[in-house]
Amino acid sequence: MVMDERNLQRIAKHLKDEAAQRRVHHNIQRGRNEVTVTIGRASRLFGFSESQLRDWEKMGLIKPIRPKEDTEARQITGQRQYSFAELDKLAIIRELLDEAHLTPGAIPPNINEIWSALASPTQTTTSHLFADEVEDLFVSPIAQSQDDNINKRVTLAYRDLAGWRFYASRVLWMALLLIYEDVPGFYAGLVLPAHDYNADEILREPASLQMVGESLVGWLGQTSSFFTFLTSAPVFEYPSDYIVQPLCPPELRMRLPNSIARRTLIVVQRDEIQHIRRQEKAIRTVLRLLEPLYEEQHQWQHYMGEGRQDVIAPAMDFTPKLTDAILTGLTNMTIRLGGKTPDGQQRWQDCCILLPNNMSLPLQQRSLIVRAKSQQARHTVGVTSVTPERHVTSLSIRAYQSSHIIYRPELAREDIMALQRDLEGPIQSNIAVPISGEDGHPIGVLYVTSYDQDAFSEEDQRILRIIAKITEELLYTYKIRRQIADTLPDLLDDPATVDPLFKDFASESDFLNDLAEVLTTIKQQVERQQELTIPTEIDGPVKEISFIAIDIDSHVQESIANSYGDQTLHNLNKAIGLRIHDLLPALFSNHLNCTLYHIYGGIYCLLLRGFTLERTKSNAERLRKALEGSIALKQSELPGGTLTLPTISVHLGVTWYPYDKLAEFLAPRHMRSVTDVRSTLYHSLDFALKLGTDTGGNIIYAWDPGTQTYTPHQPGEEQQKK
Known part of the structure; x- marks a missing residue:
């Protein structure tokens, strides 16, 4: 068997650990306490399956004894x-x-040989072996000659980052934002002391920290960048x-x-103490996060x-006039990437x-x-x-709106705005490179000037595109971090609601809970x-229940998307x-007995108490007609921010x-448990709704x-039956 030396190094490093040695010694003692150990007993002792042990025997990893017995001139392997x-x-x-x-x-x-060398009973005399005999067991001569590789x-760095370092930096950031209202331009932080301290003395004087x-x-900087150290x-x-x-507290x-x-401990600037959140639920949540x-x-x-x-997690404050490093x-x-002219000046100016x-x-x-x-x-x-409005000839504006590089290799006098002359000097060429824009959504512009003509070759433009790409990644990261920070406190009050768009609707979990209660x-x-020997046909407090599931027709969803x-x-x-x-008050005479739930996507469900099957179907048809036609969507707060979508149709499923x-x-x-019956009712409703999808929609x-x-x-059909 050829053994990867990386695994051998991992094994040696792990088995040197005192806690690992204690666990192995404990398991060894458990095994040695057994007088005879068969494969079944060995599997139970160490929690392996017998098939695993047989596979490892084939691999040569372990070598059990196979005793043989003579039985009427035939040898049988035990x-x-x-x-x-x-x-x-x-x-x-x-x-x-x-x-x-x-x-x-x-x-x-x-x-077992590696273990014997690493865990010799004479620890004081064998510790020096870690660099001599022990290393010979698992490190090749080439690897031994290298202090690092x-x-x-990479393996160690990634393991540390993916594990503890990543968790520490992210959880400290989120923990601070849960208990502190982030105020751009100010500092705040969490201090996790390794040892107990005299709280009274520390809190009286910040210099005693x-x-x-x-x-x-974990430290929050002025630009909302976060540092962990x-x-x-x-x-x-x-x-x-x-x-x-x-x-x-x-x-x-x-x-x-x-x-x-x-x-x-939490640290804030002296004038920002009012921004500390004191809710117990926030503090309890943070303490749980910091325990590991x-x-x-x-x-x-x-x-x-x-x-x-x-560990640094950079961020940007998009509102004040703070410089982002x-x-x-x-x-x-x-x-610097623009290079220099023969006389030693920078080719690109600003x-x-x-x-x-x-x-x-x-x-x-x-x-x-x-x-x-x-x-x-x-x-x-x-x-x-x-x-x-004012700078229609601006390269930056044109690049931003067109998602094209706008390049002027030679500037005419009228091309240079007064603003440029005052701030940029005697520039002879300039270029504006959109940041992002491949998907039709530009997020900024990289603008560069030069005192020379023809200062931006095609190769230069490739370099500028790369810088724009790096900037794009950074800006998206900043934006996402800001979104997370802005919505983080909301989960304290309502952890079940993720999308605020649907926060006013009862959820699928609410539906299942209410149905279980019924x-x-x-x-x-x-x-x-x-127990009272009362006939079961005598009904109880719940007379009957029915369900109406509603979903937008598939062709409508595809067309709009x-x-x-x-x-x-x-x-x-x-x-x-x-x-x-x-529509519920208008369509249902006793609408207070109707509860609406948002299941997912465009699927909603109504739970109705005390409605007959015919009334439920009749109400479903009225609802279908009421939802049919056009609908206006408010896309933004701006004038004209409303979009009218025509030809909306739905399909419905009804159970009773x-x-x-x-x-x-x-x-x-x-x-059958309540959970089993609830699942049956729910899946039946889902099946009825799917039939409407398969038929093409606009149906019940x-x-x-x-x-x-x-x-x-x-x-x-109800009238016909009558």
Whole structure:
């Protein structure tokens, strides 16, 4: 078996760990306590299946004994027997599978030899072997000659980032935003002390914060960038600018005596203390999130200590006039990439990144404002801007609206606006490169000038496109982080609602809970009737229930999505729900017994109590007609922001259950739980709705007691029966 030396290095590193050695010794002792161990007993001892043990025997990983017995001149092979040595090996394998997350194929057959060298009883005399005999077992001569290598470096870095470092940086950021209202332009942070401290002394004077000693810090910067780092003692340059408070107030600390995260501190600028959120649910949530960080406190030095870079999650404040360091760095790098002229001057003079100042306006009405500039540029970040009305010849405006590079290799005198002459000097060529725009949605412009003519070749344009791509990724990241930050506090009050568009509708979970409550009431009534020997046909408090499921026809959904996009379809789904809600009082005489639920997409469901099947079908037909036709969608708050969609149609499914049928479902003799019956009712309704989809839509499928199946509902058939 050829063994990957990376796995061998992982094995050695894992088995050196004292906790791993204790676990292996424990399992070895369990195995040695057995006098005789068959394959069945070995599998139970270590939690393996017998088939696994047989497969590993074929691989040569383990070697059990196969005793033979003479029975009437025939040799019969007995059950596999596992010696102490093989049991020891199984204990080591158990550790490597569970804790080191290795596969059996990554474990060498001589794993017991590696273990013996690493876990020798004479620990004091064999510790030096880690660099001598032990390494010879698993490291090739080439690997031994190298202190580090790319594969090892990448593997360790990715593992650390994907695990602890990634979680720590993200959860500290979200935890801070849950308890602090992010105010652009100000600092705030969480301090996680490694050890207990004298709270009274620390909180009286911010300069005493360093007395908490080693701490993990999550720090929110002025531009909303977030920094995660480990410090031996947190200190401020100007302590009087800050206020330090315990995250967990005294009354909550008393109720959470076992939470190690109670020692966490929150730091804000002195004038921003009113922005700390004091809700207990927020604090409890944060403490839960921080617990794993404290539990891994012994690993802080490994993940964040000396030689490890701080974890930085950059972000941008899009509203004030604060300079963004990363965008500024990109503009300076752009000038550098332009190279130099023979006389040593920069070929490119100024570089700016312009972003729209109001994304809610239509594309043609958006002004662009400078958000970052190169070192020598005289533009003012957050002030210098170009507007479609005043600067119609602006390259930036034209590039932004056209999603094309706009390049002027030679500028005529009339091409240079007064604004350019004052700020950009005697430029002879300039270029504007859209940031994004491939999907029809530009998000900004990269603008570069030069004192030379023909300063931007085709190769230069490729370079500028790459810089624009890097900027695009960064801006999308900033935007997503801002969206997450803005909506994070909402989950404290309503964790079940993810999409605020549908927050006013009851959900599928609400539907299932309400249906379970109805069925539980019936089940209890049935059980009481049986105890009192009352005939089951005597109905209880629930007379009958019926359901109407509504869905937008498939061809309508496809047409709208293809013509207007998924967001318009999303808005239509909500508009349908609002129309159904508004129609209930007019269509249903006792509409208070009707509950509307949003299931998903454009599917809604009505739960009706006390409606006959005929009334339910009649109401479903009235609802279908009322939903048919055009519908107006409010796309934005701007004038003309309403879109009218014609030819909307829906299909519906109708089911109905009288009390005696529900009582039969829930009768003890059938041994069906409320959950089982609820699932049956729900899936039946889903089936009726799907029949309408398969038929092409604009139809109602309803339960027919006569045929005991679902059939298309014909309007007026009730009158014909009468």
